[in-house]
Amino acid sequence: MPPRSKYEFVKTRTDAMMSTRYNYESVWQSIADNLFGRRDFTSSRTPGQNRKSRIYDDTASQMLDMLAGAMQSLLVNPAERWFALRFENAELNDSSEASVWLKSVEVRMDHAIKAATANFNSQVAETFIDLIGFGTGGLFIDDVPGIGLQFSNRPLQELYVMEDAAGIVVGVARCFKLTADQAVEKFGDKAKTATRAIDRKGFEDRHDYRQLITKNKDQKPGRLDASGMPWSSLIISVEDKAVMSEGGFREMPLITPRWTKEPGEIYGRGSGHNALSCGGGLNEQKKTAYMAGQLAVAPPRIMENEAVLGSDVSFAPHALIIVDTTSSQMNPPIQELRSSTRFDISKTLLTMDQESVRAAFHWPLLQALQDARMTATQVLELSAQTQRHLAPILGRIQTEFLDPIIDRVFAIEARGGRLPPMPAELSGIAADYTVDYKSAAFNAQKTNSAKLVIDFSSAVANLSAVDQGVLDVVNFDEGVRELGMALDVPPSMLNSPQQVEEKRQASRELAEEQAAAQEMAQSVDNISKLQKTQSTPNNNAVA
Numbered sequence: 001m002p003p004r005s006k007y008e009f010v011k012t013r014t015d016a017m018m019s020t021r022y023n024y025e026s027v028w029q030s031i032a033d034n035l036f037g038r039r040d041f042t043s044s045r046t047p048g049q050n051r052k053s054r055i056y057d058d059t060a061s062q063m064l065d066m067l068a069g070a071m072q073s074l075l076v077n078p079a080e081r082w083f084a085l086r087f088e089n090a091e092l093n094d095s096s097e098a099s100v101w102l103k104s105v106e107v108r109m110d111h112a113i114k115a116a117t118a119n120f121n122s123q124v125a126e127t128f129i130d131l132i133g134f135g136t137g138g139l140f141i142d143d144v145p146g147i148g149l150q151f152s153n154r155p156l157q158e159l160y161v162m163e164d165a166a167g168i169v170v171g172v173a174r175c176f177k178l179t180a181d182q183a184v185e186k187f188g189d190k191a192k193t194a195t196r197a198i199d200r201k202g203f204e205d206r207h208d209y210r211q212l213i214t215k216n217k218d219q220k221p222g223r224l225d226a227s228g229m230p231w232s233s234l235i236i237s238v239e240d241k242a243v244m245s246e247g248g249f250r251e252m253p254l255i256t257p258r259w260t261k262e263p264g265e266i267y268g269r270g271s272g273h274n275a276l277s278c279g280g281g282l283n284e285q286k287k288t289a290y291m292a293g294q295l296a297v298a299p300p301r302i303m304e305n306e307a308v309l310g311s312d313v314s315f316a317p318h319a320l321i322i323v324d325t326t327s328s329q330m331n332p333p334i335q336e337l338r339s340s341t342r343f344d345i346s347k348t349l350l351t352m353d354q355e356s357v358r359a360a361f362h363w364p365l366l367q368a369l370q371d372a373r374m375t376a377t378q379v380l381e382l383s384a385q386t387q388r389h390l391a392p393i394l395g396r397i398q399t400e401f402l403d404p405i406i407d408r409v410f411a412i413e414a415r416g417g418r419l420p421p422m423p424a425e426l427s428g429i430a431a432d433y434t435v436d437y438k439s440a441a442f443n444a445q446k447t448n449s450a451k452l453v454i455d456f457s458s459a460v461a462n463l464s465a466v467d468q469g470v471l472d473v474v475n476f477d478e479g480v481r482e483l484g485m486a487l488d489v490p491p492s493m494l495n496s497p498q499q500v501e502e503k504r505q506a507s508r509e510l511a512e513e514q515a516a517a518q519e520m521a522q523s524v525d526n527i528s529k530l531q532k533t534q535s536t537p538n539n540n541a542v543a
Contacts, residue, residue: 006243010212010236014173017160024267028134028156031272034280035060036133041157056286059354060272060279063361067271068128070365075397075437078121081110083406084436089429094496097423102433104420109409112418118149126153127257131401132361135259135268136161138172141405142253143412154254161256161266162214169400171214172254177206183237186244193239208238213254250415251408257401259393274360282353289346303334362390398437406435453483 025041032039037052038061045051055061076082085106092098113120124139130153131137138154154174162171178186181203183194197205216232226232229248237244258268303313355363410433413419457479463470477500484494495503 006234006246007236007241010210010234010243011238011241013212013214014160014175014210017162017173018175020266021160027273027276030280031134031276034283035272035275036064037061039130039134039155039157054283056283056290057279057350057354059282059357060275060361063275063358063363064129064133064271067361068125068132071128071132072121072125075394075402076120076124078114080438081106082438083110083402084438085433086436088432088434092426094498095425096496096499098426101420101423101426105410108419109406109413112149112413113409115149117147118151120151123151123153126155130156131257131259131268132270133272135261135270135273137257137401139255139401139405140253141255141408141412143416148416148418149409149412159254159256163266167261169252169256171212172252172256173213174211174254176209176211178209179203180205180207183207183209187235187237190242190244191237191240192242193237209235209244210238211235213249213252216248251411252404253408255401255404255408257397260396271361275357278353278356278360282350282357285346285350285353289350292346299336301334301336365390402437403435450483453479 028039029042032041032051033043033054035055037055083106085102087093087098087102112118127137127139129137134156136156136159138156138159140152140154142150142152144150158174158176160173160175161169162173164170178194180191180194180197183191184198187194189195191207194205194207197203197207211233213231213233216227216230218227218232219230220227222228226246226248229250231249231252233245233247233249234243235245236242259270261268410419457474457476460470460474477497481494
């Protein structure tokens, strides 16, 4: 395919994606202007410009920051390892050597994500802002030579999403700007327009570029260059009408999760959509309340014509106004015009709308999370409450956000040779893994599973006091393993079925030896008693 046709392909495809997103942008801009004071979609403001000129009430902005921080803490808390790996093959999980290796892989991946050069925590925080506020976020996961794993947030205003009939994202486009300096540094002599701008001292002139990442339909398996990659990447210059860069990825590098999604729509809907109807009116109510307050503190004044001597009238504090009382019909000649504003009604309306905005950002849940005095029972109830409030959202976040992060990180670390060597027993077999998330939001289901096992075991123990036969119904071995999995105990703490059988066999053999020894000792004791009986003279015998 000639370079020109590749340019036309990217230009035509991205034009269509931009057209599809047009209707969403006006809603996003309304959310940005009326609720948060951040991000631009249909408007363009210079960096550093005031973005909150239309916002009089900061409730939505505060709630966005709080919920974004809470979700980061609940899902990817930097203070803990928020994921665990296990094999899909149950037999491999029962192998101590294999499970210990997988645990060491998990530890290595955790260190890679939390490394300072990876920049994960700061960038994922920005992604949660877009995800919660506007419904769609973007996180780029790169493998930088000499550095390794590196995360960077991609703002929603430059992202365009493509999905298949099943609603799965199969392509992402970026429409972004680079300064002339940045373009020449990145693309060299190919950036001809940028090069000419530098020649005329336009170092900070900004130029339009587009990147399209899609499934590589012409993939050639076995090739090590871009043609062999499952995902293709093309970057074009709109002004130069040329391809600037062509490459590929083994995994989708740009992850675009959606908060919730309406049927038939491509982009997500966030808490900002739910808060918009009340949040927009809240600003007008707050603005009106400010005006009413100003009128109450500094009301307008009325006075008669020619009642004031002189041309200057000042209403500043301690000002002196000289009036002619002989010709004045008003008493006093200058009076305040008092308003009959009902501040109580204004306050009630404000409170109602503020509560509605808080509810859109799951304020009751945030309040519960901030209570440091919770008992263990309350923590369990909070876990259940978290599931009830966020279960549909958490399911989508896991599928569209967390799972792709783990898969991409595992692949990058494996290709970089930074994972522990695989044990011999895993060579040549399918050792696919699955991910268990250990953060507070996902621990609720595990906690419930552990509680079920414990409650059932207690009930069986009570029944066994009446009839020991009920114990034959229960497989306590599997129950203990399920309990260990639910409580996320280290794999090294659980013996494999083979080790359990060996220990039980050794116990049986020891019991048999002890029984045999006891039987032998009893036999010797009986013989000794018999011999003593035979050797004792009978005093009652007749001479």
